[in-house]
Amino acid sequence: MSAEEGTRWQRIARLTVGEDYARTYAERFRAMAGRGEDVHGEATFLTGLVAPPASVLDAGCGTGRITVRLAGLGYDVVGLDVDPAMLEVARDQAPDLAWHHADLASFDLGRRFDVVLLAGNIVPLLEPDTLSAVAERLAAHVAPGGRVVCGFGLDTDHLPAGCPVTPLRDLDAAMAAAGLGPLARWSGWDRAPFAEAIGYVVAEHGPMDR
Incomplete structure (x- = not known):
């Protein structure tokens, strides 16, 4: 696959990290953990929202760092990503x-979750003009009283x-059009x-009829 092919995420990853970006990212976090750095900030944040065994969809899970951590903490967690190379890792x-393996703009897992989590700049890395469709799919997968949590950079220094x-x-x-209002x-x-x-923002949205 050339640098001009693939999703926005794949193009940027290849240009900034290289063709073997998936394993490079995974190794980077392993090295950070090996140096004693905390690489589980997102999972720790989530434990303050819901207790295990709550259900969590790690939407845009990448190489599974957060999914694996949450599973180890006792959550009922599912990982989803559009990139087969990341999912292979x-x-x-x-x-x-x-x-x-699914696209956030069209996925249907046939179930709802207490938390739908989008970490790692998933929102700005979406394909052009798909934010509304993605918000609709996220809303369709949130349980009553649940929430969608998105963390992403708001300027070029954080992207x-x-x-x-x-x-x-x-x-x-986009969230409002899908029936999700801001919570925090x-x-x-x-x-x-x-x-x-x-x-940078970590934004929490939930069903407006919660």
């Missing part, structure tokens, strides 16, 4: 977990090179108070 490290900025208002509008937002997975100038 995920399946290699945790073959007994549920992994799904990979070549990734366009998705304004927070665009996410809110922070400036990081450490629950720092939200300030748009920081350049």
Whole structure:
């Protein structure tokens, strides 16, 4: 596959990391963990929202770092990603977990989850003009009283090179059209108070009829 082919995510990943980006990303986090760095901020954040064995969809799970961690903490977790290379790495490290190859704009798992999690700049890396369709699919997979949690950069300093900025208002509008209203937002997975100038958001939305 050439640098011009594939999804927006695949094009950016190949240009910024290389052809073997999936295993490079996985090795990067293993190395960080080996140095004693905390690589589980997203999972720790989620434990403050719901307790195990709550159900979680890791939407855009990549190589499965968060999925595997949540499973180890006792959550009923499912991983989903559009990139087969990333899923191959995920399946290699945790073959007994549920992994799904699907597009966030059209997926249907036939079930709902207490939390639908989108970490790792999933929102700005979506294909052009698919945010509304993705929001509709996310809403269709959230249980009554559940929530969708999206963490992503709001400026170029917090996004990979070549990734366009998705304004927070665009996410809110797409979520509202899908029946999901804002519940809370922070400036990081450490629950720092939200300030748009920081350049990062963790946004929580839930069904408006909750």
